Amino acid sequence: MVETRRSATLALVGLPNSGKSTLLNTLVGEKLAAVSQMPQTTRARILGIVNRGPVQLAFLDTPGVHLARHALNQRMLHHVDMALDEADLLLWVVDAAGFLGPGERELAKRLKGARQPVYLILNKLDLVSRGTLLEKIAAYKDLLAFREIVPVSAKLGQNLEPLWTLLERDAPAGEWAHGDETFTDQTERSMATEFIREKVLRKTREEVPHGVAVEIRTWIEAGAEDYPEDGPEGGTFIEAEIVVERSGHRKILLGSGGEMIRDIRQSAQRELKKLLQRPVRLALHIKVEEGWRDRPEQLDKFHL
Numbered sequence: 001m002v003e004t005r006r007s008a009t010l011a012l013v014g015l016p017n018s019g020k021s022t023l024l025n026t027l028v029g030e031k032l033a034a035v036s037q038m039p040q041t042t043r044a045r046i047l048g049i050v051n052r053g054p055v056q057l058a059f060l061d062t063p064g065v066h067l068a069r070h071a072l073n074q075r076m077l078h079h080v081d082m083a084l085d086e087a088d089l090l091l092w093v094v095d096a097a098g099f100l101g102p103g104e105r106e107l108a109k110r111l112k113g114a115r116q117p118v119y120l121i122l123n124k125l126d127l128v129s130r131g132t133l134l135e136k137i138a139a140y141k142d143l144l145a146f147r148e149i150v151p152v153s154a155k156l157g158q159n160l161e162p163l164w165t166l167l168e169r170d171a172p173a174g175e176w177a178h179g180d181e182t183f184t185d186q187t188e189r190s191m192a193t194e195f196i197r198e199k200v201l202r203k204t205r206e207e208v209p210h211g212v213a214v215e216i217r218t219w220i221e222a223g224a225e226d227y228p229e230d231g232p233e234g235g236t237f238i239e240a241e242i243v244v245e246r247s248g249h250r251k252i253l254l255g256s257g258g259e260m261i262r263d264i265r266q267s268a269q270r271e272l273k274k275l276l277q278r279p280v281r282l283a284l285h286i287k288v289e290e291g292w293r294d295r296p297e298q299l300d301k302f303h304l
């Protein structure tokens with residue numbers, strides 16, 4: 001007998017840096033989303049799909065909820081709203097090692113009005129003692145009527161089994177929305193863009209990361225007529241532009257003697273090889289575009 005198929009769309013929401021993208025990557029078992037110690041790493045919604053027996057779970061990673069200062073931030077928050085709208089279940093990811101502050105209270109108010117059940121995912125379990133964890137559960141419990149509270153470590157993949165069991169239980173009966181081979185809607189190009197930006201975020205500090213965008217300029221496969229002579233055999237040649245907001249930021253990215261950009265290029269190239277499973281040569285350029293974060297046509301160009 002064939003079991004009835006079930007399927008659910010789940011939105012991962014929360015404040016910046018709580019570990020939503022790490023959780024998405026761990027749940028899907030593939031690196032889809034950029035992860036960094038910088039808040040506001042994720043800028044758009046990223047879909048990751050997992051099929052478990054008769055159940056299809058489609059996770060939507062979203063940008064961390066924050067104050068909208070630029071047009072870019074408004075677009076990021078729009079992605080959160082759309083995911084909240086689309087989802088059957090909401091997973092509110094919080095940093096268990098963090099402080100329950102006004103941002104969390106504000107988000108709790110918003111989630112209270114949601115039509116979907118809300119899970120509280122207490123992430124970064126590996127950083128807290130059992131006592132702290134129990135205190136956190138007690139504090140969050142009063143904020144809203146959670147369907148479930150599940151502590152996990154997204155980074156170490158701890159305590160995911162109970163989460164899977166609950167999600168499978170809560171997935172409504174229904175046909176799968178995605179093919180059984182599909183695990184994301186991201187293209188190789190959009191993932192490449194994310195991973196290059198991730199490397200920049202991991203190396204830079206303060207205002208630089210927030211003002212960085214990446215655009216792929218050239219993408220040529222071996223065998224194509226215009227494939228460069230020094231491109232790797234049987235591989236891909238990728239040329240990307242890192243856009244920054246100020247010439248001072250350009251200098252920071254270059255580093256002394258071009259050391260910083262060399263570092264970024266090398267680690268991004270390694271990541272792209274892993275992603276594409278073939279040799280890659282990556283060339284990077286830096287361009288200054290003042291105020292791009294507030295220009296709608298620029299945001300469109302960056303698919304934000």
Ligand SMILES: Nc1nc2c(ncn2[C@@H]2O[C@H](COP(=O)(O)OP(=O)(O)OP(=O)(O)O)[C@@H](O)[C@H]2O)c(=O)[nH]1
Binds near residue numbers: 041064065
């Ligand atoms: N120790 C520990 N660190 C974690 C865990 N999950 C995530 N992190 C770290 O927390 C930081 C933020 O992780 P992200 O996954 O980028 O967080 P996010 O919620 O997607 O952040 P935004 O995209 O900015 O909203 C990174 O440095 C992660 O390595 C965890 O379970 N344990």
Ligand SMILES: [Mg+2]
Binds near residue numbers: 021022
């Ligand atoms: Mg993220």
